[in-house]
Amino acid sequence: MAWRLRLAPEKTNIDFFNHQWLTFGGSMILMVLAFVAWGVMGLNFGIDFKGGTTLRTESPNVVDVGAYRAAIEALPVGDVAITEVFDPNFSADQHVAMIRVSSDDQGEAVSEDLLAQVRAALVKTDPDLKVVAEETVGPKVSSELIWTSVLAVGITSLAIMAYISLRFEWQMAFGGVLALLHDVFITIGIFAFFQIKFDLTIIAALLTILGYSINDTVVVFDRLRENLQKYKTMPLRDVMNLSVNETLSRTLMTSITTLIAVGSLLVFGGDVIRGFSFAIFMGVLLGTYSSVFVAKNLVLFIGLNRSDKPKKTDKSEFANIDA
Structure with missing residues (x-):
């Protein structure tokens, strides 16, 4: 049998809730610090946002x-x-x-x-x-770009929430989007703290982070939905732990290979795209972390309705659409 690299054991039984007040609580503290850095130090706007x-x-x-x-x-x-x-x-x-x-x-x-x-x-x-x-x-164009960028991030988040609500449950949609905003806001806070130039390429990076991060989260949620049907009497916390453990190898492989590619851009891509590459790099790290430690915690706090619902035979039901 050929040797294969494994970033995680074939079967893991990690309790991702064991230190939730450290992992999830740490994320909330980072969010607060990001807002403080953003409000006190401000962003080092590039020429795109400052005339x-x-x-x-x-x-x-x-x-x-x-x-x-x-x-x-x-x-x-x-x-x-x-x-x-x-x-x-x-x-x-x-x-x-x-x-x-x-x-x-x-x-x-x-x-x-x-x-x-x-x-x-x-x-x-x-x-x-x-x-x-x-x-x-010009200053007029730059002020319009700021509001357009905020609108782009907001609309993208709402569109993602709408899709997840149709694909899964509204609790998952709400938790998933909050986890996405966690990634975006902390990334912006890092840019504010270190006064890294913030221009339109960073907005493109933030939108890329939204797409990448929700991809990881959807994989976990999809396995969670399957396991909720399979283990109907298992406590929700245990089902969530099982789902993250079963998708852990895939999550690590996807994240590490992406980080290798983005890290190459960060080191060898030159100063023109360095801010973009750094934002993507941080976004991938935060997105992987939030998929494992933040999104599912939010869903657990909100709660899920696990009562059996009558099955519908209407093939047009959104929840039965494969993505």
Whole structure:
């Protein structure tokens, strides 16, 4: 018989509720800390969500952030943020910086004349410097993007809840979506705490997290539904434990292979997609954790109606649709 790698024993009997006030309670504490970081520190909005212009510069000389800042702040601009970009793929003489010049106090976009002065000031500081990319977003467009992004995440969550309600039970839908929001909010809290740039690519990552995380949760819920029919007298807590144990190997295999792929992007993908890759990486970790320790706990707290219901012969019943 050929040897096969197993990330978990063929049969496990782990009590995932044994330390629920540590695992589930820890998740609730992380949620609170995420909201505190979000409210107190705020998000480091990228150019997509904050009107202004971002310049990407390259030079064979070492980036002198202090000199760059002094040259730009001498001009009539708003906030200035300068970040040196590090990437293992850069050559030894390739020094890259991201320079964001925000909109002025009147809420207008940075004018082209002022941008020309910024470019001239940078070149004066380093004659070998080149501006290789430039991106401008007006404040009106950026504020609309914020609300559109919130709406996208909200509608996606409601759509997932509606599907799970039709596919399973409303308690599972409610618990599953709360577990999804747990993943999203903690990820946003991490971005707020470490002040990682938050732009439209991160919104795409959050939507990806919603899709990935609910996939894991649905697998557990599907096995739970089968076991509820099979073990009608077994306590709900024990049925949930059994369901998670039976799907544990699949959950670990899916998560670890996904983390390997996303980890490669995080290390070798470059600075342009590093924020996106980091958000996906954290989302996969949190999504796996919430599928095992959060979603089922919420369903257990809400409770399930395990009374026998009369079977319907109508083949159009949503609950009988295979997905």
